[in-house]
Each structure stands twice: as C-alpha cells, then as structure tokens.
Amino acid sequence: MSSILRVLKFATQDFFRNFWLSFVTLTILVLALFSINLLIIFNVIAKDAILVIEDKININVYFKPEISEDQVQAVKKYLQSLIQVKDIVYISKEQALEDFKERHKDNPKILASLDELDKNPLGASLLVTAKTTNDYPKILEYLSDPQYDSLIESKNFDDHKLVIERISSITQKVNTGVATIAIIFTLISLLIIFNAIRMAIYTHKDDIMAMKLLGATNWFVQAPFLLEGVFFGLLSVIVTIMIIYPLIGFIQPYIGSLLETDFNLINYFNQNFVAIFGLELLGAILINLVSSYWAVSKYVRV
Amino acid sequence: MIHLKKISKIFYPKTVALKDVNLHIRPKEFVSIVGQSGAGKSTIIKILTAEEKATHGNIIVGGWDITDIKQREIPVLRRQIGVVYQDFKLLPKKTVFENVAFAMQVCGIPSKRIKNVVPQVLKIVGLKEKLDRYPHQISGGEIQRAAIARALVHRPKILLADEPTGNLDSLNTKDIIDLLLKINEFGTTVVLVTHNKDIVNRLKKRVVLLDSGQVVSDEEEGKYIL
Ligand SMILES: Nc1ncnc2c1ncn2[C@@H]1O[C@H](COP(=O)(O)OP(=O)(O)O)[C@@H](O)[C@H]1O
C-alpha cells in the first residue's frame, strides 16, 4: 500500500516539475485525438447526407387519364413481384387532383380552368422506390415493355445518383486527408511523448541508477512513469471531450438546415460515448505506456 | 560470506579486467582490496552487486550462488549489501534525511519504520544534527557519511566501499575509516577498496593486492607496498 502511494506521489510530482514538457505532450495528444474525432464527425454527417439523398430517389409512373384503377393495380402487382422493388405508393386520380389543387391554390387562373373541365384530366400514378439506387435502371427497363408502356403517359426518374457519387468521392477525399492528418498527429505524439519521457528519464538517470543500486525493483522504477502515462491518456481524452462537445453543439444547427434531417450529432456522440472515447482513451494510454516502457527500460537494466 | 571462484571478466572486445580471481571473505572480516587504477577493483565490486556479469567463474554471496542471478532477483541481492562509492553521490534535491529514507522507500518499507530507523542510523554516522541539510550544504566527509548511512539502513551483512575516501582530506578520511571499523565491530563484513597506502598500513587488517586483474598477494595484517 505505502509503495503504491509512493508511486502515485512520485508520478504527480514529476508531472508538475516538468510542467512545460507535460503541457506540450498533452497538446499534441489532444491534437491527435481531435483530428480523429473530426474524422468521425465528418463521416457520420456524410453518411447521413447520402441516406437522405438516397431516400429522395424514386420513380414516378404517371398513367394516362383513361386507364382504370384495376389496370393500374395490375401494374402495381407486377412491380411488387420484382425483387428490385422495395416500396410502391398508389396515388389515385382523385388524390392527384387534390394534390394539384393544393399545389396551385394561390393561382386562381389555373383553378378556374380546371373547373371548366367536367372530367378529371389527371391520371393515377405509382411512386416506386427501389431497394438500392442501382436497381432503378432495371425497373425502368421492365416498365418499357410495350405491355406496360402503352398504359403509361410518362415516367419521371430523378436521378440523384450523380449527387451521391459526388458526395461519396468528396467523403473519400476528405477521409484520406483527415486520416493522414490523424496519423501524422498520432506519430508526432508518439515521437514527442517518447522523447519527452526519454528526456524526463534522462534527467532522472541518476535517481534511477541510485534506486536500482539501492535495490529497487524494475516495477518500482517504471511504475511512476507508467502511471504518468495513464494520467496523460486520461487527461488528453477529457480535454478532447471538452473541445468536441461545444464544437458539435455549434455544428448541429447547420446540419439540420443543410441536410433537412433530424439527425442529431450530439445524440450520436452521446449514444456512442463509450465506444468513441473509450477506444480513444485506450489508444492514448497505450501510446503512453509503450513509449514510457520503452524509454525507461534502457536505464532500468543496471 | 563472499566467495569468488576463478572469476574472469572480459569487457568487449578484449579488455581483461579480471583474470582467475579467487577470493574468500569470511563473515565479519574487514578486507582491503588495493591496487593501481585499472587493476580491476571496481569490477569486483560491480560483480558482487550484479551490475556486471562475470565472464567466467562462480560468485557466492552469503551462501547464495549469484553467478546466473535472474534480473528480478537482483533487488533482493542488493538489499542485503550496502554499497558506498567514491562518486555515488547523494541525490542533490533531497535532504540528508530524505536521501537515507529513499533507500528504504525504494524497498517498500512503511513510513513509520523509516521515521524510526533513519535518525538512528544518522546518529551512528554522526549526522543527527544535519538531517535537514541538502548535500551542497554539508562537507565532503559528511556527504560520504550520509552515503554510508544510506548503505546501512537495510542492516546489510556486507558493506562494500569503493574508494569512499578518494575525494577527502586526511582528517575526513580518518573519520570515515574509523566509521567503517566501528561498523565492522558491530558485525558487518566490510570490503574496502582503496589505493591509499597510509590507510591500509594503519589498519593492520587483511589486504588483497590486485594487479592487472590478478590477485598478486593476499595477507592477513598485510601492508600495501609496491
Ligand atoms: N564498462 C567497461 N567497458 C569496458 N572496459 C571497462 C569497463 N569497466 C572497466 N573497464 C576496464 O576494466 C579494467 C578494470 O577497471 P576497474 O575495475 O574500474 O579498475 P579499478 O577500479 O581498479 O581502477 C580497466 O582497464 C577498465 O578500463
């Protein structure tokens, strides 16, 4: 017990005695962790953006006004049997008219001209959603079969594929960039930590030699440095959390307006708190432990 | 107590520091090891504390064959041996008390016992009044006495002193030698490495003379001639 307390005391003393070195080490560690978190933020946003856009892709199949509901239902049944199709919504002639009126309710001229017609000029339509974005061409192909094509007035396929591809490619580029930065920071922090610890240990060389010659175990010599490593890991993750939360709080409103979703970044971080920061803590501690173990073992071998 | 059997030490690539050294030191003996600089005196001390490994031969300390001592057993060995070096200085940022206490902390001895033992040992070496001083605030002789106190806190059966008076004037030297004799009278085996002829000749104890890594004479009540 007393030796554990002593180790703790030596570790804290050392942290404050080498304040500037500790500060620089901590800063670099935080930068490394920060860039990793940026990477995470960017990825979840990009993923959500793609989901939103994918959701908007569908085919509108407009039938000729004279086609009966039974005929439309038959087409619907056929489409439902296709494995590429995920979902179909039937919009009746009446519904179409309602929607049309609703859309143009501010334009009395159009409404007036509608009233002059005694028959509903609009046809029924089907809103088809495919399982994946790659399934749409196939569905369109099935629909161009004369059997169906003769019933159809027009097909409307909003191809957002280009947008998705662009987002994917941007995501990939940014990912590579940020990942490179994260790796560089991690390497720098490894180097700095290793050197900081080596410097600290070099200044303690005499103490270490004395300790060893007085019969200290390697554990007793190593433990304060290892413990300090754990301190650094813990502290750097805490500082990172204190930076990340205000940052995502700041970004959040922009995500809402930009992507038209209710995706909540703060919730995402809250729900994955343990996974994200727990892993980062493990990583940070590991970096510290490895470098301090490495640096000390050179002097311990007396 | 200490038994060196045909010890050789070769430093890479071919410095022969010790060659076929046989040395048997009985409990409670006071032995001086003398010889010119580079004769291999310090190497013997380092082999006894497992700082260096012998290239050939066997080493037995207190009945324990430490020839192939394991890394994790070394602390156990060192806690049974007190060592004082010419240049094994006190830690400058610790007081005399803290320096001596440090030796006990390192071995996980409870604070209560440390507070008890350290003043006692400092009294033996005559530093009771100066335990709050830092090394730069006391004389060379006092530093060496503090170092002896530090070596003694574990109540070791063996005290190794490698040129403990190397940097001291004759008055301080006499004090340190007297202290070593007193410790020996208490029953501790003392091995004193020195090249000070006056000390050795006055001591009238066993003298082992080393030359180029070999024992060239080993006499009870010996004199350091050469
Ligand atoms: N670590 C070492 N590496 C190489 N040679 C060494 C080392 N330590 C001592 N020696 C050599 O071994 C010989 C004996 O040294 P040492 O035991 O220190 O002599 P002494 O203490 O009698 O002056 C010397 O020639 C010295 O140069």
Ligand SMILES: [Mg+2]
């Ligand atoms: Mg020497």
